[in-house]
Amino acid sequence: MPELITISNFSKHYGTIRAVDHLSLAINTGELFGLIGPDGAGKTTCMRTLCTLLTLEAGEMRLAGYDVRRDVTQIRSILGYMPQRFSLYPDLSVAENLRFFADLFGVPAAEREQRLQQLYHFSKLAPFQHRLARQLSGGMKQKLALSCTLIHRPQILVLDEPTTGVDPVSRREFWEILQQLRAEGVTILVSTPYMDEALLCNRVAFMHRGRLLALDEPALINRHFPDALYEVVTAAPQLLMPYFKRAPDCQSVQIFGDRLHVSFAAPLAAGRIAEIIAAAPHPITHMHPIAPGMEDTFMVLMKNDES
Numbered sequence: 001m002p003e004l005i006t007i008s009n010f011s012k013h014y015g016t017i018r019a020v021d022h023l024s025l026a027i028n029t030g031e032l033f034g035l036i037g038p039d040g041a042g043k044t045t046c047m048r049t050l051c052t053l054l055t056l057e058a059g060e061m062r063l064a065g066y067d068v069r070r071d072v073t074q075i076r077s078i079l080g081y082m083p084q085r086f087s088l089y090p091d092l093s094v095a096e097n098l099r100f101f102a103d104l105f106g107v108p109a110a111e112r113e114q115r116l117q118q119l120y121h122f123s124k125l126a127p128f129q130h131r132l133a134r135q136l137s138g139g140m141k142q143k144l145a146l147s148c149t150l151i152h153r154p155q156i157l158v159l160d161e162p163t164t165g166v167d168p169v170s171r172r173e174f175w176e177i178l179q180q181l182r183a184e185g186v187t188i189l190v191s192t193p194y195m196d197e198a199l200l201c202n203r204v205a206f207m208h209r210g211r212l213l214a215l216d217e218p219a220l221i222n223r224h225f226p227d228a229l230y231e232v233v234t235a236a237p238q239l240l241m242p243y244f245k246r247a248p249d250c251q252s253v254q255i256f257g258d259r260l261h262v263s264f265a266a267p268l269a270a271g272r273i274a275e276i277i278a279a280a281p282h283p284i285t286h287m288h289p290i291a292p293g294m295e296d297t298f299m300v301l302m303k304n305d306e307s
Contacts, residue, residue, distance in 0.1 A: 004029040004156065004187050005050070010059035012045050012210075019045045021210040022059070027189060032182045034201035035191040036298060042210040043191040044084070047158050050189070051081040063156060080154035084161050086145035090134035094125055094144055097133055098151060105152035119147040122177060139170020146177065157181065159190040163197065175200055195295045206298050213301040218294060225292040225300060227251045227263035230273075234260065236282040243281055252300050261296055 005027040012020040020042040027033045035043045048054045050061055052072045061068040066075045089097055098119065102112050120126035123143040128136065133144060142162055149157065159178075163171040175197060182188055182202075190201070198204045199218045206213040206221075214224040234240055237260045244253045244262050251263040267289065268276075277284045292300075 002029050003027065004031075004064055005189065006060070006062045007046070007050070008060040010046065010049070010056070010061060012042070012049065012054070012057055018210050023207075023210070023212055024059075025205055025212060025215060027187065028202075029187055030182065030185050031202045032178060032188045032190070032200070034198045034204040035189065035207060036193075036195075036198050036204050037191075037207035038193075038302070040209070041207040043207055044160055045210075046207075047081070047160050047189065047191065048083075051079060051158055052076060053081075077152075078155040080149040080152070080157045082145055082149045082157075082159045082162055084164065086142075086148070088133045088141060088145060088148070091132060093130050093132055094136070095129040097144060097148060101148040101151045107152055115151060115153075119150060122180065123147045124173075137167075137170070139166045139173065142166055142170065142174055143177070146174070150181075155187065157186050157188045157190075159188065161191050161193060164193060171197070195293075195298075198294060204294075206301060208302045208305050211305065213305055214297070221294050222292040222297050225263075225297045226304070227265060227300065228267040229261060229263045229290055229292045229296060230268070230287055231256075231290045232260040232262055232287045233258075233285040234280075234282060235285070239282050240280060240284070247276070252303055254296070254299055256295075261290070261292075263292075263296075263300060 003026040008024050010020055010023045023046060037043050045054065049056055050063065050068065052068055052075055056068050063075050064078055068075065089100065092100065098116055107115060120129060125140065125143060125147065128140065133141065136144065146162065163174050166174065178188060192198055201218060203215065203217050204221060205215040214221060216224065232240065237255050237258060240260060241253050244250050244260065249264050251265055254261045273287055277287055
């Protein structure tokens with residue numbers, strides 16, 4: 001697929017703080033691309049600069065061939081941006097908010113009613129079109145915000161953590177809408193703190209402290225995991241963490257529910273596993289090798305980046 005969004009050697013500073021550090025990546029036409037990373041990773045700075053809301057200081061960015069520095073008007077005509085806090089008008093109804101954004105984006109009067117009906121249908125907001133925005137649930141507000149963003153049929157959609165704080169059912173419905181939009185040919189760049197949502201993307205990029213740590217398809221991201229990973233089943237995972245951290249060949253220890261995920265520099269022989277179990281200060285029910293998941297990979301890459 002042809003590249004629709006390209007970011008080349010992008011850096012951004014806020015005073016002495018480095019927000020993004022020589023970021024380069026490309027997003028293909030029709031792709032649902034995920035940006036993953038903790039707060040302060042540089043995701044929002046990257047998105048806002050792409051959307052021409054922040055000045056591009058160093059590097060290059062292009063959307064559909066348009067240059068972020070020179071072609072602001074053209075970029076905004078093909079782009080829909082939904083920030084973390086989308087500014088709905090709380091004292092306007094669902095329909096009034098949509099009509100306001102239709103006016104804002106210059107949607108022709110002849111197309112407006114058809115477009116509104118399409119948005120009501122896919123967002124399932126038709127029964128609530130006369131309800132005030134402030135009376136909507138969190139999930140419904142996000143659907144309305146997305147509908148307002150889509151009112152002018154953007155070619156590219158940029159969404160900054162759109163489901164944060166939304167209940168699980170509404171999160172699932174929101175992502176069903178995104179999958180439908182992708183199937184219709186919309187290119188989507190989305191940031192999310194949820195690993196289950198990242199799995200729904202075509203590709204994901206891990207960011208930390210402004211740097212790109214890994215970029216791959218969700219099913220292949222674990223090939224960036226540098227060590228051998230083991231799951232430790234125990235009734236006392238927290239109490240066993242110091243024990244594993246003291247082991248000279250241990251690289252990382254993370255709690256996953258009632259289990260530990262422990263990585264080692266190299267695969268362990270059966271005898272070494274038996275020694276670890278026998279010497280443990282608290283009982284270990286089982287210890288076996290596992291394939292790393294996306295969260296395992298991200299946590300280890302982030303730890304290595306900090307060391």
